[in-house]
Amino acid sequence: MPADPNMKILVVDDMSTMRRIVKNILKQLGFNNLEEAENGQEALTKLKADTYGFVVSDWNMPVMMGIDLLRAIRADEKLKKIPVLMVTAEAQKENLMEAVQAGVSNYVVKPFTAETMQEKINKIFK
Amino acid sequence: MAQPRAAAKSQDAVNEDEQEDKAPDTKLYEELGELARFIDTTMKTLSEFSAPVNASTEQLPQAQTHLLNLKTQTEQGTHRVMLEVEAIQDNHARISQMLKEMTQALQQTKVSPALIQQMHTLTRTLGQDDKRLLDIMTALSFQDLVAQSVNKLVTILDEVEHKLLQLVVVFGPYQTQAAKTDQGKASEMLKQLEATKNASMDQDLADEILKQFGFN
Numbered sequence: 281m282p283a284d285p286n287m288k289i290l291v292v293d294d295m296s297t298m299r300r301i302v303k304n305i306l307k308q309l310g311f312n313n314l315e316e317a318e319n320g321q322e323a324l325t326k327l328k329a330d331t332y333g334f335v336v337s338d339w340n341m342p343v344m345m346g347i348d349l350l351r352a353i354r355a356d357e358k359l360k361k362i363p364v365l366m367v368t369a370e371a372q373k374e375n376l377m378e379a380v381q382a383g384v385s386n387y388v389v390k391p392f393t394a395e396t397m398q399e400k401i402n403k404i405f406k
Numbered sequence: 407m408a409q410p411r412a413a414a415k416s417q418d419a420v421n422e423d424e425q426e427d428k429a430p431d432t433k434l435y436e437e438l439g440e441l442a443r444f445i446d447t448t449m450k451t452l453s454e455f456s457a458p459v460n461a462s463t464e465q466l467p468q469a470q471t472h473l474l475n476l477k478t479q480t481e482q483g484t485h486r487v488m489l490e491v492e493a494i495q496d497n498h499a500r501i502s503q504m505l506k507e508m509t510q511a512l513q514q515t516k517v518s519p520a521l522i523q524q525m526h527t528l529t530r531t532l533g534q535d536d537k538r539l540l541d542i543m544t545a546l547s548f549q550d551l552v553a554q555s556v557n558k559l560v561t562i563l564d565e566v567e568h569k570l571l572q573l574v575v576v577f578g579p580y581q582t583q584a585a586k587t588d589q590g591k592a593s594e595m596l597k598q599l600e601a602t603k604n605a606s607m608d609q610d611l612a613d614e615i616l617k618q619f620g621f622n
Contacts, residue, residue: 297484298550304492304543308536340554369554391547394540 320344
């Protein structure tokens with residue numbers, strides 16, 4: 281199923297510059313319904329309060345890490361089907377394995393290009 | 407020539423006999439005294455490091471501030487560039503839409519096909535520039551990596567500061583007489599220092615420890 285350009289997307293990153301970059305790329309890819317959160321806990325609160333179609337999350341964040349957010353999403357009956365794309369500088373195999381085991385939909389390593397992000401989104405929503 | 411050697415050997419034998427004759431308590435006492443002198447000398451030698459340690463300890467908070475400023479400045483600079491890129495992207499989107507409408511309008515009139523072709527070329531060029539703008543945007547993700555490295559450095563510096571302050575507390579009393587009277591308080595502060603080991607240390611505590619050892 282192709283990605284719905286009107287779906288609400290949550291961009292989670294503690295760095296304001298990264299949130300802006302990811303939102304810009306998503307906007308250029310045709311997605312305009314974009315929200316943001318600074319950490320996993322804030323993201324979880326937003327996800328529970330509204331309906332989101334996609335989550336793009338960083339790994340290293342204060343308060344609640346991206347991997348813990350992913351586990352919380354997969355453990356929640358209402359949220360568990362939301363695709364989650366991890367965008368992270370954690371390029372070690374162990375991190376990737378941990379994310380895969382936690383149910384990540386795909387994984388982008390920083391620094392990345394717009395093409396890589398588009399490719400991953402296409403794979404998630406094919 | 408063999409005579410002096412024989413004499414020395416004989417003197418050694420006498421010394422050994424004297425050693426054996428000493429009471430075990432006296433021998434132990436002498437060894438303890440020697441050990442105490444050795445520890446004292448070592449402590450004094452180590453306390454000579456106090457000056458450079460103190461200098462480093464005083465500079466560490468400054469180093470952390472410089473690093474955090476670096477993070478803030480790169481973040482602000484990155485946002486400034488992003489603001490300009492986004493403004494150009496918005497302009498491009500409007501120009502692109504206008505070009506599309508103009509091309510459609512021109513196609514319905516009897517203009518030269520070459521002019522229509524030029525309009526298409528303009529649209530393609532604009533698209534190529536949009537791609538470059540997006541590349542500039544993603545290239546700015548370097549700031550996130552810089553920030554993460556800075557955060558790691560600040561954590562390392564924080565740990566080093568803890569260790570250096572521990573040295574100041576332990577060896578500081580050798581440096582100033584005033585510090586000797588504050589040894590009890592220093593021990594208490596050392597405990598507080600240990601308690602904050604895994605958290606960001608309160609600067610007030612660090613300053614208070616330094617103050618106790620005469621660094622204002």
